[in-house]
Amino acid sequence: MNPTDPPRQTAVITGATGGIGRELVRQCLLDGMRVVAIGRNTDALGDLSRFSSAPPPSLIPLNLDLLEPNAARSVLDFLDAHDFPADLLINCAGVGLLSRFHESGLSTQTDILRLNTQMPMELTHLLLPRLRSARGAVLNITSLLAAFPAPGLAVLSASKIALLHWSVALRRELKGNVAVTAFSPGITRTPFLPTARMGHLGLDRFFFASNPDLVARRALRAVRRNAAIAYATPLDRLGALLLGFAPHRLVAAAVAIALKPQRPPAGP
Numbered sequence: 001m002n003p004t005d006p007p008r009q010t011a012v013i014t015g016a017t018g019g020i021g022r023e024l025v026r027q028c029l030l031d032g033m034r035v036v037a038i039g040r041n042t043d044a045l046g047d048l049s050r051f052s053s054a055p056p057p058s059l060i061p062l063n064l065d066l067l068e069p070n071a072a073r074s075v076l077d078f079l080d081a082h083d084f085p086a087d088l089l090i091n092c093a094g095v096g097l098l099s100r101f102h103e104s105g106l107s108t109q110t111d112i113l114r115l116n117t118q119m120p121m122e123l124t125h126l127l128l129p130r131l132r133s134a135r136g137a138v139l140n141i142t143s144l145l146a147a148f149p150a151p152g153l154a155v156l157s158a159s160k161i162a163l164l165h166w167s168v169a170l171r172r173e174l175k176g177n178v179a180v181t182a183f184s185p186g187i188t189r190t191p192f193l194p195t196a197r198m199g200h201l202g203l204d205r206f207f208f209a210s211n212p213d214l215v216a217r218r219a220l221r222a223v224r225r226n227a228a229i230a231y232a233t234p235l236d237r238l239g240a241l242l243l244g245f246a247p248h249r250l251v252a253a254a255v256a257i258a259l260k261p262q263r264p265p266a267g268p
């Protein structure tokens with residue numbers, strides 16, 4: 001594609017400033033798409049411009065806290081203001097926190113659910129007319145954690161299985177109009193782990209951890225293949241299969257041993 005040609009399609013990507021989202025932005029731009037990149041971190045958003053070549057501008061940053069009231073409506077207003085279509089919506093923003101449920105505040109836990117599950121639903125609902133007229137696609141970044149209950153990450157795993165089931169059901173409802181793919185990464189080397197207070201576990205050093213460029217590449221390939229559910233690696237797929245079929249009570253007991261939340265700091 002000639003860099004001066006108008007972009008062919010528009011991708012709206014949340015979590016664009018994170019490890020996986022940044023790679024999704026880079027690879028969508030390489031594919032010749034225009035990208036509306038959503039995140040809070042201003043520096044990281046600005047840094048994305050390095051992936052965008054000559055005009056016309058193909059990288060459009062949108063600085064937005066998705067937990068603010070009416071955040072999804074702000075995305076729609078932004079698209080309206082620029083008269084942008086939406087061919088691909090990628091719901092990638094997500095957070096987690098390694099903590100026993102009762103040891104962190106209620107709003108911390110419900111914010112995980114809002115960002116990981118409710119926001120993708122709100123964005124998809126509001127962007128659906130655009131996605132329909134483009135015969136477009138939705139890519140929901142779920143997690144291997146959707147396959148099993150994870151003590152210490154109880155709300156995170158609940159948020160991801162809700163996202164997964166909603167994706168697959170929505171896919172059926174929108175059949176023939178909008179394609180919906182749920183993509184479930186396993187452990188990926190991004191800031192997610194330290195942010196979720198999981199850095200001390202050293203999970204990103206395990207052989208089965210993936211790099212974000214591979215995860216993003218496989219996720220976009222899954223969209224092109226119109227997959228219902230996809231994984232980054234065969235090992236992730238096997239893990240989802242085994243952990244999904246094993247008795248959840250036993251898996252939960254094993255995960256509780258493996259994931260040791262750090263004690264919350266002692267009060268004053």
Ligand SMILES: NC(=O)c1ccc[n+]([C@@H]2O[C@H](COP(=O)([O-])OP(=O)(O)OC[C@H]3O[C@@H](n4cnc5c(N)ncnc54)[C@H](OP(=O)(O)O)[C@@H]3O)[C@@H](O)[C@H]2O)c1
Binds near residue numbers: 014021143
């Ligand atoms: N890394 C893993 O091991 C792993 C495994 C399975 C699934 N996943 C999933 O993959 C997705 C991407 O994770 P990642 O590994 O790339 O994590 P990451 O590097 O920590 O990125 C998280 C992204 O979410 C955005 N975000 C967080 N809170 C936000 C808010 N209130 N409003 C707007 N944006 C917000 C962050 O934006 P700012 O930085 O600008 O705030 C950042 O772009 C998540 O849904 C995660 O659950 C990750």
